[in-house]
Amino acid sequence: AAWGTAQKLRAWQQEALDLYMARHPKDFLAVATPGAGKTTFALRIATTLLDAGVVNRVTIVAPTDHLKRQWADAAAKVG
Structure with missing residues (x-):
């Protein structure tokens, strides 16, 4: 999947x-290796909280x- 757009x-x-x-939490830190899906994870939380x-x-x-x-490209793909 493209950056930040994985459905599952x-x-x-x-x-x-x-x-x-x-x-x-007020703060949450996600640490993972490059390509592990931090952008997807963060965008999922962001869209959940926005919705x-x-x-x-x-x-x-x-x-x-x-x-x-x-980040801008990934966010644009998920709306």
Whole structure:
């Protein structure tokens, strides 16, 4: 799947999402190797919170232009 657009979450992503939803934390840190699906995971949480009206916007901070474009492209693919 293209960056951030996988329909089915990997096992670690689903486990982390379940943990996030059970605890409703203010902060949550996901650490994984490159290509493990951090963008997909974060976008799933973001869309869930946006759809539920918990938040009304999401800000992504990335250290490089390449990562900024990657995030923008992935977010555009999921709407």
